[in-house]
């Protein structure tokens with residue numbers, strides 16, 4: 521008997537909720553049902569989202585902000601309606617603070633290039649953390665290289681928390697212009713104390729960017745209480761289709777930033793001598809946007825509201841506490857990151873004597889989808905001295921029975937590959 525409970529705020533609704541996700545009833549092979557534990561890579565989509573996007577293409581597909589015809593007006597209205605929904609979802613003050621992008625990666629690149637190229641100078645510093653996803657490292661390294669700026673890192677402790685004693689010392693240089701960090705680590709699950717970090721950055725005269733790719737699907741975001749100047753998220757991790765993401769930016773900052781990409785839709789007037797640019801948000805949305813994706817994102821936000829982010833968080837917390845307790849009993853298994861109370865619903869681990877890819881392949885054989893590798897966080901894996909790990913990530917539709925199957929199969933793999941490991 522485990523000491524951790526097998527109930528959560530969603531226990532009574534789980535069967536009905538799972539029925540909303542058509543893919544969850546699929547079998548990987550005849551008789552082997554899907555156990556989807558890879559939602560941190562991308563979540564599955566409820567019928568409501570699939571239908572909303574399909575409805576757009578079936579009923580009123582048209583380009584936005586261009587035509588005067590009926591469908592173009594309907595498409596524009598749906599697209600701009602999605603923007604208002606995102607504004608409310610993240611607590612932004614103004615709809616023009618919401619820029620649609622392809623994903624969180626593009627949102628971060630937009631800030632790194634548009635803000636960074638205009639505002640960084642030789643010797644300036646950008647502070648990141650050792651637990652960042654490559655999406656929040658590489659763009660800064662590229663732009664820092666172009667401008668002669670330096671990238672510095674807040675270290676992490678062995679338990680997978682940010683080292684908050686070192687952070688103020690990094691700010692003391694007086695050269696820090698940007699502090700950019702993940703709200704929740706995609707490898708450790710650590711929920712970072714963002715408000716505390718942004719407050720210190722602000723006091724040191726630096727701007728902040730929050731990578732909310734792993735938090736937007738799970739916790740109620742409020743850009744004001746987070747103290748974020750910029751925030752990036754990806755729709756596909758929060759029940760929406762792929763190809764739609766969001767950059768939030770404070771209006772006063774976005775208004776004075778030069779464009780990122782040039783082309784149609786983002787201009788005021790183009791002559792052969794030069795171009796003047798449109799206002800917000802169009803200035804940062806060059807070309808035809810992903811209208812169907814925005815419609816799907818809007819439906820996803822409605823779905824998340826319907827279930828309730830608090831209930832989702834409570835459910836994931838119950839799952840992760842249960843999973844970590846059970847996994848801890850497997851000899852040779854090492855989990856990375858803080859205890860369940862300080863993390864969201866994902867856990868990365870290694871098993872002594874078993875290559876993460878072999879483990880993931882054996883899990884897949886039993887229908888269990890997990891991610892194996894460096895999870896686009898190589899510096900973090902270097903820090904722990906492992907090239908790769910296995911990650912199981914949970915979402916609102918996962919069950920305690922699925923956790924049991926994960927744990928049983930991991931133990932089976934250990935006995936097969938490394939029977940004498942301790």
Ligand code: C6P
Nearest residue numbers: 560561623624625653655706733754896
């Ligand atoms: N992490 C994972 O399996 P995109 O690819 O742009 O939608 O998201 C990038 C990204 C940025 N920040 C964090 C913290 C992330 O976790 C991700 C995406 C996926 O962990 C795919 S690599």
